[in-house]
Amino acid sequence: MLGRIGVMIDLVQLRREPDIVKAALARRGVAPATMDAIIAMDVEHRELLQEAERLRAEVKFLSRLVGEARRDKDTETAATLTEKSRALGDDERVATEAMEQVGTKLHEELLMIPNVPDPAVPDGVDESDNVEVRRWWPGMDEGRPFPEYAEYQKVPHWEAGLELGILDLEAGARIAGSMFPLFRGAGSRLIRALSAFSLDRNAGDYEEIHPPTFALTATMMSTGHLPKSVDDMYGMERDGLWAIPTAEVPLTSMHAGEILDEASLPIRLCAETACFRREAGAAGRDTRGVLRVHEFDKVELFAYCTPEQGSSAFDDILARAEGVLQALGLTYRLLNLCTGDLGTSSARTIDLEVFSPGVDRWLEVSSVSWFRDYQARRAQVRYRTSEGTTALVHTVNGSALGWARVWAALIETYRQEDGSVVLPEVLAPYMGELRTIRPKTS
RNA sequence: GGAGGGAUGACAGAGCGGCCGAAUGUACCGGUCUUGAAAACCGGCGUGGGCUUGCCCACCGUGGGUUCAAAUCCCACUCCCUCCGCCA
Numbered sequence: 001m002l003g004r005i006g007v008m009i010d011l012v013q014l015r016r017e018p019d020i021v022k023a024a025l026a027r028r029g030v031a032p033a034t035m036d037a038i039i040a041m042d043v044e045h046r047e048l049l050q051e052a053e054r055l056r057a058e059v060k061f062l063s064r065l066v067g068e069a070r071r072d073k074d075t076e077t078a079a080t081l082t083e084k085s086r087a088l089g090d091d092e093r094v095a096t097e098a099m100e101q102v103g104t105k106l107h108e109e110l111l112m113i114p115n116v117p118d119p120a121v122p123d124g125v126d127e128s129d130n131v132e133v134r135r136w137w138p139g140m141d142e143g144r145p146f147p148e149y150a151e152y153q154k155v156p157h158w159e160a161g162l163e164l165g166i167l168d169l170e171a172g173a174r175i176a177g178s179m180f181p182l183f184r185g186a187g188s189r190l191i192r193a194l195s196a197f198s199l200d201r202n203a204g205d206y207e208e209i210h211p212p213t214f215a216l217t218a219t220m221m222s223t224g225h226l227p228k229s230v231d232d233m234y235g236m237e238r239d240g241l242w243a244i245p246t247a248e249v250p251l252t253s254m255h256a257g258e259i260l261d262e263a264s265l266p267i268r269l270c271a272e273t274a275c276f277r278r279e280a281g282a283a284g285r286d287t288r289g290v291l292r293v294h295e296f297d298k299v300e301l302f303a304y305c306t307p308e309q310g311s312s313a314f315d316d317i318l319a320r321a322e323g324v325l326q327a328l329g330l331t332y333r334l335l336n337l338c339t340g341d342l343g344t345s346s347a348r349t350i351d352l353e354v355f356s357p358g359v360d361r362w363l364e365v366s367s368v369s370w371f372r373d374y375q376a377r378r379a380q381v382r383y384r385t386s387e388g389t390t391a392l393v394h395t396v397n398g399s400a401l402g403w404a405r406v407w408a409a410l411i412e413t414y415r416q417e418d419g420s421v422v423l424p425e426v427l428a429p430y431m432g433e434l435r436t437i438r439p440k441t442s
Numbered sequence: 443g444g445a446g447g448g449a450u451g452a453c454a455g456a457g458c459g460g461c462c463g464a465a466u467g468u469a470c471c472g473g474u475c476u477u478g479a480a481a482a483c484c485g486g487c488g489u490g491g492g493c494u495u496g497c498c499c500a501c502c503g504u505g506g507g508u509u510c511a512a513a514u515c516c517c518a519c520u521c522c523c524u525c526c527g528c529c530a
Contacts, residue, residue: 049492053499058498063511067460078510085510259452259489382489388471390489 009116014039016403024116027123028339038113041106047098055092060086111227115374117339118348122267124338134334136326146330149357152417156358157408158289160415161187165440168409169289179279179287179294181404186437190410190423191297194403195429198299198324202400204271206301211250213273214241219253222379224345231280234294243276246277247300248397253306256379259390265383266313272297275402289408291363296404302397304381307372310394314348314370317398321352321366324400330409330423331355347372354405358412363405368398398399 014021018039022032042185062085069078122131137147161167166187172180183191199208220226220242225233244250251269260267275298279287286292301320303313318334325332337349346369353362373392376382382390414421421437428435 030475046492049499053492056500057498063509064460066510070460082510089510 001066003351009110009113013041018259021116021383025113027139028114028117029340030113030132034113035110038106038109040345041102041109043225045106048095048102048197051093052095052099053413055088055095059092061090062088069404072077087360111221114342114344115347115371117223118370118372119340120336121342121348122319122336122338125340126338128343129338130335130341130351131338133336136322137331138326138329148192148235149413150417152419153357153412153415154360155415157356157411160411161289161359163410163419163439164421164437166411166437167290170409176294179292181293181296183289183407186431186434187407189431189434189438190358190407190427191403193427194401194406195297195299197269197327197427198400199272200298201324201327202270202301203301206268206303209247209251209254209269209271211247211254211271211273213244213250213276214239215244215249215253217242219256221250222256222374223249223252224378225249227343234277234278243250244273245265245277246275246298247271247273248302251300251302251397252375252381252395253329253379255381258381260304260381260383260393262306262383262385264344265393266303266309268313270299270400271302271303272299289361291408292402293404295307298402299400300397301400302395304376304393304395306383307391307394310370310372310396313394313396314368317396317400318350318368321368321398321400325352325354325365325406327426328406328410330406330413332365343367343369345369345374346370347374352401356405356408356409356412358415359408363409365401365405365409366399369396371395371397 009021009025014035018035022035022432025035026032062081066078066085068079069075069081074195090113110306119288122129124130136327138144158167158169159220162169164182164187168182168186171184172182175182185209214236217226218239220233225245226242236242237321240421251271254269256266275297277293279292279294283332290296301317303317305311305313322334332352335351335353337351339348343347349367349369352366352368354365355361355364372394376392381393381395382395385391410423411421414423423431423435423437425435
C-alpha cells in the first residue's frame with residue numbers, strides 16, 4: 001500500500017476538511033467536482049478494502065486450523081476446512097481485484113492534483129498576474145536611480161556574442177538542433193566560472209552534490225514532473241530514463257524512502273547540473289539567442305527540513321540567489337507567482353528575473369519554491385520527531401542560478417562602447433584573471 | 443557483454459511451507475542498582491493502511507505464479523559483491 005495511495009495532497013486532510021481543501025485548490029483551477037469525485041472514490045475504495053481484508057482474515061484463520069488439524073492427524077477435518085478456505089479464497093481474489101481497480105484509478109487521479117497553494121500566493125490566471133515584490137539594481141542603496149542603459153548596451157547577446165566569438169548558435173543547431181546553444185572560448189569559460197563562483201559561495205553551508213543527470217520514472221514522479229508535465233521532459237524510452245529538467249529531481253530523491261533524524265535537519269544541498277527542457281509549445285516565442293534553450297547549466301540550492309524550518313529555509317535560499325545576482329551587479333526583480341503560474345508541486349514560489357538591456361526585458365533566472373510535504377509524500381521522505389512519531393519533511397529549493405540567461409544579461413549589461421565586455425571583478429579569479437572579453441583581432 | 447554469489451528490522455545475522463512480523467546479538471529508549479558513570483539485571487524498541495481503538499490487513503529487494511496456507515517453493519526483473527571481457 002505504501003507509495004500507492006495518497007501520494008499528493010494530504011488525503012487525511014481532504015477527508016477531514018474537504019471544503020477547505022476544495023476551496024484552496026479551486027484557486028488554482030481544480031474544479032470542486034473533481035475533488036468530490038476523488039472523495040467518493042476514496043470512500044468506495046475503503047469499503048472494498050474492508051471487505052477484501054475481512055475475507056483475507058478468514059482465509060488466514062481457516063488455514064491455521066488446517067495446519068492444526070493436519071498436525072492432529074485429523075485428515076477429514078483438514079479436508080473440509082481446505083475446501084471451505086479455497087472457496088473463500090476465490091471470493092477474496094474477486095474482492096481484492098475490485099478494490100485494486102478503484103485504488104489504481106484513485107491513485108492516478110491523485111497524481112494529477114497540484115499542491116494546495118499557500119495563502120500568500122496571489123490569485124491570477126497567468127504570468128501577467130504575478131505580483132512584483134521588489135527590485136534591486138547596483139547602487140540602489142546609495143540612492144542611485146534605476147539604471148539607464150546606453151545604446152551600446154542595447155545590443156542583444158546573440159549579436160554581441162557572435163561578434164566576440166563566444167556564442168555559436170549555428171554550430172549548436174548543427175549538432176543538436178535549434179535551442180541548443182554552443183558557447184566557445186571566453187564564453188564557455190564564463191559558464192564554468194559562474195558555476196564555480198556560485199558553488200564556492202554556497203558549498204560551505206550546502207553540501208555539494210554531483211548527482212546523475214538522468215532519472216528513473218519513479219524519481220520523476222516524486223517531484224511532480226511526471227505524469228503531468230510529460231511533454232516538457234526528454235525521455236529515453238529504451239532505458240526507462242528521463243533527462244532531468246533541474247537538479248531538484250535527483251536531490252529530492254536522494255533520501256527517498258528514508259526516515260531522517262530530526263537533529264540532522266535541515267539537510268542543505270547544492271548541485272550544479274545540466275538541465276534539459278523540451279519547451280514544448282514554446283516554438284518561436286522568446287526563443288532568440290539563449291532566451292529559451294533545451295539545455296543549460298544551473299546551480300541549485302536545496303533543503304530538506306521540518307515544517308517549522310520551511311520558512312527560514314525558503315528565505316535563506318532566496319537571499320543566496322539574490323546574493324549571486326547582487327555580486328554580479330545585475331539588475332533584477334522578485335515576483336510572487338500567482339495561482340495560475342505556480343508550478344504543480346509548489347505551494348509558494350518567488351521568481352527572480354534579471355533585467356537584460358540588449359533584449360530589453362526581464363529574464364527568469366531562478367525560481368525559489370516551498371513544496372511543503374507534497375514532494376516528500378511522493379518520495380516518502382520522513383523524519384522522526386522528538387515525540388518518536390514519523391512525519392513528512394518539507395522540501396525547499398531554488399536556483400542560484402540558471403546560467404544561460406545570466407550569461408546573456410552579463411554580456412549585454414557589461415558591453416562597452418567598443419564592443420568588448422568588462423566582466424564583474426568577482427569573476428576574475430574564475431576567469432584566469434581575464435577581465436575583459438574583446439573581439440578577436442585577426 | 444559472460445560466469446558465479448547475495449539481498450531479512452538502525453546494524454549484524456538466523457529462519458528455507460503452517461502459532462514467523464520474524465530467533466539471537468549489538469545499538470537505542472525507560473527502570474533497578476550506584477555518590478556518579480560503567481557493568482549487571484528488568485522492561486520496551488520496524489513501517490504503512492482500515493475500522494466497531496481493540497482488533498484486523500499489508501510489507502522479509504521488485505513484480506508475477508504455485509498452495510487451504512509463502513520470508514520460506516517456481517518464474518521474471520532490479521540492485522550489490524567476486525572473476526573474465528570491453529572501456530573514459
